[in-house]
Structures are given as C-alpha cells and as structure tokens.
Amino acid sequence: MPERSPPSRLPPMNALRAFDAVARRGSISKAAEELGVVRGAVRQQLAVLETFFGIVLFRRDGRRLVLTEKGRAFADSVGIAFGILARASAELTAGERRMLRLGVPSAFAVWWLMPRVADLQAALPDVDVDIIPMAMVEPLARHPDLDAVIMGGEYRPAPDITAIRFMEDEFGPVATPDLSARLGLSTGVEALAGAVALTSRSAPRLWVDWFAESGHAPIRFARTREFEDLLLAIGATRSGVGIAIVPRTAVGDDIDRGTLVAPYGFIRRPAGYSLSIRSGDAKKAAFVRLADWLVKAGAGPIPPRAR
Numbered sequence: 001m002p003e004r005s006p007p008s009r010l011p012p013m014n015a016l017r018a019f020d021a022v023a024r025r026g027s028i029s030k031a032a033e034e035l036g037v038v039r040g041a042v043r044q045q046l047a048v049l050e051t052f053f054g055i056v057l058f059r060r061d062g063r064r065l066v067l068t069e070k071g072r073a074f075a076d077s078v079g080i081a082f083g084i085l086a087r088a089s090a091e092l093t094a095g096e097r098r099m100l101r102l103g104v105p106s107a108f109a110v111w112w113l114m115p116r117v118a119d120l121q122a123a124l125p126d127v128d129v130d131i132i133p134m135a136m137v138e139p140l141a142r143h144p145d146l147d148a149v150i151m152g153g154e155y156r157p158a159p160d161i162t163a164i165r166f167m168e169d170e171f172g173p174v175a176t177p178d179l180s181a182r183l184g185l186s187t188g189v190e191a192l193a194g195a196v197a198l199t200s201r202s203a204p205r206l207w208v209d210w211f212a213e214s215g216h217a218p219i220r221f222a223r224t225r226e227f228e229d230l231l232l233a234i235g236a237t238r239s240g241v242g243i244a245i246v247p248r249t250a251v252g253d254d255i256d257r258g259t260l261v262a263p264y265g266f267i268r269r270p271a272g273y274s275l276s277i278r279s280g281d282a283k284k285a286a287f288v289r290l291a292d293w294l295v296k297a298g299a300g301p302i303p304p305r306a307r
Helices: 013-025 028-035 039-053 069-093 106-123 177-183 189-194 206-214 230-238 248-257 285-299
Strands: 058-061 064-067 098-105 127-134 148-151 161-174 196-200 223-227 243-247 267-278
Touching: 013 028, 013 039, 013 069, 028 039, 064 069, 069 267, 098 106, 098 285, 106 127, 106 230, 106 248, 106 285, 127 285, 148 285, 161 206, 161 248, 161 285, 177 189, 196 206, 196 230, 206 243, 206 267, 223 230, 230 243, 230 248, 243 248, 267 285
Parallel strands: 098 127, 098 148, 196 223, 196 243
Antiparallel strands: 058 064, 148 267, 161 243, 161 267
C-alpha cells in the first residue's frame, strides 16, 4: 500500500458515495443500481478509497463483501456525514416548516404510535413528522436518509448517537384460550414443548430473551414458524396457529377481551424503547420537543380512540 495521505485532505466524493452505498446495501450490485452506474465503476471507486487511505476497508467472505473493523467505523461516520449534508440541504429549501423523517418498527408504529399521531402532530405543529415503518430495524448510523429511529430492546450504543429512553417494555408468551387449554399451558412452562413457536425476522431474539430474562430453562418446541414481521406473527397467534412472544402494548386489548391469554404473565425488558438521534441534533428544538412528547406519551395511558 502507498503512503497515507495527510489527514487534512479529504478523499474523492465519488469514492465516498460508492463506499457508503456498498456499506449500506451490502453488495456492489445493489450499490451500482442505487447510484445508476455499472458495477465496475463501484469497484474502481472502492479501490480509489483504499489506495487513498492505505487501509483495507472490505474483505471477501465467499461471494460477499464484509466491512473490516476499521471499515465499519468509517462507514458509520460517512453515513452520519451524508445524513447531515442531506438534512442541511433539505432545511435550506424547506421554508418555515421542516420535515423530520422518523424510522419506526412497523409493529410498534401500528399498535402504539399511530393511535397517538394526532397528539404528536399537535405537539409539533410546525414540523411534518414523516413516519417510516421499518420491517427490519437497523441503527440510525446505517440510515443517513432518516433523522431519528425508535429502537426496542435491540438497541446498542453507537458513536455520535444519543439514545433517549422514553418507555418501559413488558413482553411474554400469548395464545388463544383454546390453544392454551389444549396444551395445558397453565400447568407450567414445560407445556410449551408441545407448542408451535411463532417468531419474526424483525425481532428474532424474543424467545431467547424471554427464557433468559424470565429465568426459565429453554424449551425445545414441537415446531417453529418464522414470519417476516412481528405484526404477522401476532396475527397468526390470534388465529390459533401457535404461541408468540409479544410486547404487552401490542395485545392489551386482546387480553382485556379474552381473545388472547398470557399464561405466564409479562416480564419487564430492561432496555425498553429509545429514541435514537444523532448527537449533533440533540439540542435542536424539533428533536427536543419530539423526545419530550415521547417521554410523556410513554408514561401515559392509551388514548381512548386507540381502544
């Protein structure tokens, strides 16, 4: 590798754009499609960037490109930088109103946020909150197009990101009363061995976390069925297909009406829900008001219109 360039010099912008696209999309083909160029052009720009720094940013794992440790750290910073530029450009032409793009787990958006969206808009009358449902929730550093992301128990601290916890979370296994009685779930956790466990790709660790945090030894289920999204897993639970681990806020009405039961109750998750924002935005008025609203709404009851 050649000598490193002086730190005062910035790498070529096209090389940074190609690197950011590959880091986010996970492949040269998808990055080339996003950028509207051929794959060879993306490879060339990646080579330019690695030559510029004298550092390997990707390694090959079979047919996949995987970021090195230094590559991942740089990708997070580049994503943040592009996000700042994108938001600054939008604010420059937005006039008096501003747009705030909020990434939200799709299931959480349906069962908690959308019933309160009128209250949210009233609290931020000069801000258009664009709610972006996310089937697979990823850290904000990987989404330069978003201004903030709501994260559940999967949140992990990241550099240059501020996380504001706004609501506790309880979760547990739920099933229809008929299925619970047929399996004898009320007799003990061991009865889960005869159940079909329902999981989702959007929250894949819920069963693992529940066994760990409830103190029960893991059970080998009769069968496991995976769905793309937690909303689909909850729908399958309501139809009697199997048993799912779900947040209490998602099925409170079902429990009250008796259409679902929680044979082992619910346990509190330490992580809860957090608003994840870039540290540079933490003191901006729109983000402060959004965080304040979430904290107040998270501590309050479900609004009547959501029941």
